[in-house]
Amino acid sequence: MIAPVEPRSHTLEMPFAAGRSFLKVDRISKSFSRGSATTEVLREVSLGIEKGEFVSIIGHSGCGKSTLLNLVAGLTQVSHGAILLEDHEVNAPGPERAVVFQNHSLLPWLTVYENVALAVDKVFGSRKPRAERRAWVMHNLELVQMAHAKDKRPAEISGGMKQRVGIARALSMEPKVLLLDEPFGALDALTRAHLQDSVMQIHARLGNTVIMITHDVDEAVLLSDRIVMMTNGPAATIGEILDVQLPRPRRRLELVAHPIYLAMREAVLKFLYERHAQPALLAAE
Amino acid sequence: MSANANRPQLVVASGARLGASKPAPSVIVPLKRPKDSRWAFLRPMFVSWLTNILPPLIVLAAGLIVWELACSSPKSSLPAPSKIWTDSRDLIVDPFFVAGPQDIGLGLRVLTSLERVAIGFGLSAVAGVLLGALVGQSVWAMRGLDPIFQILRTVPPLAWLPISLAAFRDANPSAIFVIFITAIWPIIINTAVGIRNIPQDYRNVAAVLRLNPIEFFWRIMIPSAAPYIFTGLRIGIGLSWLAIVAAEMLTGGVGIGFFIWDAWNSSRLSDIVVALAYIGIVGFILDRIVAAVGHVATRGTQAS
Numbered sequence: 259m260i261a262p263v264e265p266r267s268h269t270l271e272m273p274f275a276a277g278r279s280f281l282k283v284d285r286i287s288k289s290f291s292r293g294s295a296t297t298e299v300l301r302e303v304s305l306g307i308e309k310g311e312f313v314s315i316i317g318h319s320g321c322g323k324s325t326l327l328n329l330v331a332g333l334t335q336v337s338h339g340a341i342l343l344e345d346h347e348v349n350a351p352g353p354e355r356a357v358v359f360q361n362h363s364l365l366p367w368l369t370v371y372e373n374v375a376l377a378v379d380k381v382f383g384s385r386k387p388r389a390e391r392r393a394w395v396m397h398n399l400e401l402v403q404m405a406h407a408k409d410k411r412p413a414e415i416s417g418g419m420k421q422r423v424g425i426a427r428a429l430s431m432e433p434k435v436l437l438l439d440e441p442f443g444a445l446d447a448l449t450r451a452h453l454q455d456s457v458m459q460i461h462a463r464l465g466n467t468v469i470m471i472t473h474d475v476d477e478a479v480l481l482s483d484r485i486v487m488m489t490n491g492p493a494a495t496i497g498e499i500l501d502v503q504l505p506r507p508r509r510r511l512e513l514v515a516h517p518i519y520l521a522m523r524e525a526v527l528k529f530l531y532e533r534h535a536q537p538a539l540l541a542a543e
Numbered sequence: 544m545s546a547n548a549n550r551p552q553l554v555v556a557s558g559a560r561l562g563a564s565k566p567a568p569s570v571i572v573p574l575k576r577p578k579d580s581r582w583a584f585l586r587p588m589f590v591s592w593l594t595n596i597l598p599p600l601i602v603l604a605a606g607l608i609v610w611e612l613a614c615s616s617p618k619s620s621l622p623a624p625s626k627i628w629t630d631s632r633d634l635i636v637d638p639f640f641v642a643g644p645q646d647i648g649l650g651l652r653v654l655t656s657l658e659r660v661a662i663g664f665g666l667s668a669v670a671g672v673l674l675g676a677l678v679g680q681s682v683w684a685m686r687g688l689d690p691i692f693q694i695l696r697t698v699p700p701l702a703w704l705p706i707s708l709a710a711f712r713d714a715n716p717s718a719i720f721v722i723f724i725t726a727i728w729p730i731i732i733n734t735a736v737g738i739r740n741i742p743q744d745y746r747n748v749a750a751v752l753r754l755n756p757i758e759f760f761w762r763i764m765i766p767s768a769a770p771y772i773f774t775g776l777r778i779g780i781g782l783s784w785l786a787i788v789a790a791e792m793l794t795g796g797v798g799i800g801f802f803i804w805d806a807w808n809s810s811r812l813s814d815i816v817v818a819l820a821y822i823g824i825v826g827f828i829l830d831r832i833v834a835a836v837g838h839v840a841t842r843g844t845q846a847s
């Protein structure tokens with residue numbers, strides 16, 4: 259299935275792939291070295307994402323999903339290859355690639371309002387007058403239904419509410435790409451479903467380009483236009499990409515028995531639990 | 544103390560005991576609900592007074608009695624409390640009298656010492672937090688500076704005095720410098736630990752927002768490291784107060800430290816004891832003030 263590929267360095271002068279995507283991940287590899295030991299986490303990952311697309315990344319724990327997302331965010335640097343957003347190379351973090359982290363990472367000494375305002379003031383400080391920025395903060399809090407708690411501190415609101423605020427903070431930067439690292443991983447099923455619906459509505463309304471990491475097969479099928487399935491690490495890469503051709507708007511209850519939905523679900527489950535069940539199986543191939 | 548203290552309670556008065564030949568029937572006696580008195584709110588205050596203030600008072604009284612007995616003989620080398628009272632009554636009852644250029648109340652002397660501490664400690668707080676931030680943030684600054692800090696911080700405060708007298712050629716700045724150099728090490732070290740402990744998440748947030756170094760310092764570093772910084776400040780203020788008294792003994796002037804030295808030279812032991820009490824109480828208050836400021840300032844900085 260996966261042919262062993264020699265890692266090779268890639269230069270920008272020779273762009274790979276024919277398509278010119280909005281966001282292009284171009285044969286990137288990522289190795290971490292500690293002392294003399296080097297582990298290759300990602301090898302030759304290539305992916306093109308169009309504007310307005312919702313892409314999920316799914317794979318077993320530790321395969322390198324967060325590593326990939328952090329590379330796109332610019333929080334870490336690629337070892338080989340390049341990431342291009344609108345043909346500009348990504349090599350530093352910035353508000354045009356806003357991240358919602360798995361553990362919300364709101365600043366606990368700021369209120370809900372101030373957490374979002376910090377982002378808004380930084381991104382729009384020079385372009386919008388004060389009153390407009392205030393209104394923009396409130397608008398984004400309303401988008402995730404958190405305006406009522408604007409004066410609370412993160413410690414005083416629930417986990418789901420914190421994630422909402424984290425999403426509001428990311429949206430308020432008007433990012434070109436929204437990066438979600440298991441945004442609902444720590445939430446109970448009900449809150450999760452609720453937030454998934456919120457994210458779907460916001461995506462339908464604003465048409466953002468979204469990359470979301472998830473462990474949850476149903477979540478991936480429900481939300482995504484495409485599902486990127488990763489092989490097991492070390493040296494993980496993209497095993498398969500699934501097109502989810504379900505019509506939008508999607509409604510959870512109507513989909514449960516939809517044949518495409520079921521087929522997609524089965525395909526992802528098969529990939530995860532049959533073909534890439536354990537790293538040991540892969541090594542034996 | 545107990546949340547149940549004011550609630551009406553049911554008491555089961557049972558005559559039945561193991562082995563009792565004639566078990567009496569159990570009776571349930573409802574207690575009357577205590578009337579809500581206008582002074583009911585005083586109760587918890589009274590209880591806390593009883594549990595927190597009374598024990599040290601008792602120990603203090605006992606100590607005074609033992610001391611009085613131990614030093615009551617006329618041949619005793621140290622003054623008994625009653626003698627201190629008769630000798631130094633003016634110092635005890637009026638902290639702020641002025642009877643001459645060198646004959647002033649201990650409160651005023653403490654204030655001069657506090658002024659020096661305020662300047663020295665203030666400078667060390669600013670410099671300590673900045674240096675601590677540098678050492679905490681930069682690996683190279685840490686490698687270069689940390690070993691030197693670790694050595695310098697073990698130098699006793701008074702060992703700096705001759706050097707600083709030589710450098711400043713004046714008693715007052717020398718004393719302030721000694722305060723500064725004494726208080727700065729715990730502030731640097733604690734701040735650096737606090738900065739190193741800033742969660743990677745907060746750094747990532749700052750990176751995505753592209754905060755510049757000054758914004759990062761004020762918006763992320765200081766609030767995130769505040770609990771550590773205040774620990775350092777609290778240790779620092781305690782050390783400053785230790786150092787000021789020793790420094791003033793040698794540099795002279797009107798501070799509380801010099802007063803002790805002066806009293807020793809003119810054999811006024813009672814005055815020294817009173818001055819010790821002043822120093823202890825002021826040091827305690829300083830510590831509590833920094834702790835209280837820290838408590839207010841670090842509200843809500845704990846991650847959730």
Ligand SMILES: Nc1ncnc2c1ncn2[C@@H]1O[C@H](COP(=O)(O)OP(=O)(O)OP(=O)(O)O)[C@@H](O)[C@H]1O
Binds near residue numbers: 290318326
């Ligand atoms: N900074 C780092 N230094 C060394 N190794 C790292 C580093 N970050 C990640 N790794 C390694 O890379 C691999 C992938 O980690 P990553 O966090 O991307 O996994 P993941 O797919 O997000 O897992 P999960 O689903 O559990 O979040 C792991 O084996 C991890 O040990």
Ligand SMILES: [Mg+2]
Binds near residue numbers: 324
């Ligand atoms: Mg992860």
